[in-house]
Amino acid sequence: MKNIVVLGAGRSSSALIEYLLKQSTEYNWKVIVADFSLEAAQSKIKNHTNGKAIKLNIEDYAERNNLILQADAVVSLLPPHLHILAAKECLSCNKSLFTASYVSQDISEMDEEARQKGLLFMNECGLDPGIDHMSAVEIIHRIKNMGGEVLSFKSYTGGLIAPESSDNPWRYKFTWNPRNVILAGQSTAQYLENGKVHYTPYRRLFRNTDLVEIDGHGNFDGYANRDSLNYIEHYDLKNVQTLIRGTLRNAGFCTAWDVFVTIGLTDDSFIINECDKYTYASLVRSFLPATDAGIDIIQSVAKLCRIEQEGEVMNMIKWTGILDEVSIPLKKASPAGILQELLERKWSLKTTDKDMVVMNHEFIYRNEGKTKKINSSMVVIGKNSDDTAMAQTVGSPLGIVVKLHLTGKLTLTGVRIPVEPEIYNAVLPELKNLGISFNETEEEIDQLN
């Protein structure tokens, strides 16, 4: 019997643990789920014969060491800053490690020692980062193998709400860490367009969106993530002219979100004391020009943000309650914290709500004198507010890679991200069996447009 140790039983762990338990009888696995909260761990195991829930304080050396020593594979779903504790322990106990998080500098420095010991530290193995890497690189390698050259690559991913559960004007609800959604984009976005590096500051990010059309699913807005330039190297796209990775929202979301940004409501850099003395409307007024004190708040917001007083964008803003004379139910918070608390109530999933994960890659490449465009898109709909598309798409690739490792199918060692054929050739077909698949179209086009 092999032991899989899963560190962390939070929101993102359900689908992974379910996947591992489902296969545990066939492969003779024991799945040990460790969390600071024993209840959280137990709720994921659901009394499965091959499951075991334990309480763990990852910061306690003896507890950590004792647990990891028993493992044949370790999966860390801890908050990113705690991965390093798991990684160091895995290195000293000679265990392979699997995460869905970005490789930190600390962990990347373990590459040589991991290789020497024959260990695999596989990171960025969830949805984004994760499925995006595998699905993009599979196509990039295919283009290269037939002698083609990628000229342009644009890739967007979004955690959204399924149309049938969309009952608010934003067509959005939180399916992931709300704080990350509120603070998204606060660093200058860096990307490549038509051979030139472009920088888009936060204050222009949500006005500078890309229209993304997905067959049968309508139009979306994409805004650029912070770090697209790194992927020239990660994806080995030396001569690429355009490279943008970003986040998808339903059409209209970004224009309305930009109102919050322009007012200043996404600012997390200072704390307002005695917030409960404010109403949402008076908080917004405190950000509006003092010279507008005599005019209606809607008129003032419309003027500042250059939107119509009676239009759809203003309706979206009004719908959130941020312009209401309702007391803020917090004592101390940043503007971003106040906005988050409000939106968490407005954008929460109902039990029966279905979420939707959308990923879209667009490649333009030249081969044998022809310019072609490939569109590859994935749409996954969740089952309900527990069994979300987000949890499935984050947990499944991680579960599959752990299985490949434990069944001896992987030869890779060192600190890795899933961009090798050995990984994506095994993972993508199995994801397809789980209903996580891409729809690919290809057409010849006149020129790079």
Place this chain on the structure above:
Amino acid sequence: MKNIVVLGAGRSSSALIEYLLKQSTEYNWKVIVADFSLEAAQSKIKNHTNGKAIKLNIEDYAERNNLILQADAVVSLLPPHLHILAAKECLSCNKSLFTASYVSQDISEMDEEARQKGLLFMNECGLDPGIDHMSAVEIIHRIKNMGGEVLSFKSYTGGLIAPESSDNPWRYKFTWNPRNVILAGQSTAQYLENGKVHYTPYRRLFRNTDLVEIDGHGNFDGYANRDSLNYIEHYDLKNVQTLIRGTLRNAGFCTAWDVFVTIGLTDDSFIINECDKYTYASLVRSFLPATDAGIDIIQSVAKLCRIEQEGEVMNMIKWTGILDEVSIPLKKASPAGILQELLERKWSLKTTDKDMVVMNHEFIYRNEGKTKKINSSMVVIGKNSDDTAMAQTVGSPLGIVVKLHLTGKLTLTGVRIPVEPEIYNAVLPELKNLGISFNETEEEIDQLN
């Protein structure tokens, strides 16, 4: 003979050290100037009989302890993050300490121990903070003492260039830390206006300026500093309706500076590798909308920033060279670092240039049924690029307070800022003798406007 230890012999130390040496014979002082660079310390002492220059690594305990033990008063002009080393040593060696920097949390926590030991830790004793505190509180106390109540207080300070040395369209040169000028205002400004708290995000700060007229010196633009709300308590202005502290620039500066902010050139959050492959123009283009690639850079900047293509603001931008096809002479830098290096060459003082420090307070108060306005302004012109108004106004109040301390004129103990009558009643008249004085006017007005 009493020993004054001055820690740090940087730009801000000249006038202070000169002041102390000038008085050293009369008061029988020895002025020990300690710096990491012995040459820097020597250049300030200029072989004065009562001066001594020494090399000091403040981070070395033995050196620090040995020096401070000899002192009768310690002045720290170290970079702010190093004050704490001096302060801890002063506390353990029972020495009083004087700085021109804001009180940090660490230092404010030393208040009780300093009081118990009968030590004075006097901070914020330069220009701004420093002279602004003393000159404002003197008037506030005067109004209160006659039974009046302050309704509005606006205070602006600027380190500028004298009109006779103003030879560029910005009417500005660096007379202080250039990095602080480039990054100024990047936190949300908080202030009180007509009884309401207002927050102005960075992206609107330089468009949201106050017109400040100073008799005989023309018009200036004032933009709000980060932290005006704290001064309700510091200045004991419980019922004040308007309280703004800010920075002065010559009229027009802020509108033009906002162009840099809007483009994104003051961003210090990421590093551009291989900057030397860019020209200034191509750097600016990388921040402009990609859709503008085909149009002239001036047209694109004008459109983005909503300024005229042929107007004065565009002339100011062009004058800096930021739109020129000239290679950037740096390897790696943030956009803010690139802008700083360029402007340091454009905005450097010539040897004969005279700088100008301007401070303006406006008070509106009610007393005996009448509403009155007091304007109090200070304008100090420097002698040349070494003996600047900035160095004089930062160093003189500090020197005077050290003298008051060593001659037994101060009874205050603990961690303080100069808002007590004991301080300002002694310092302001002596500043006046040094040519640093305020011009005050008062008029009755109809209402708070």
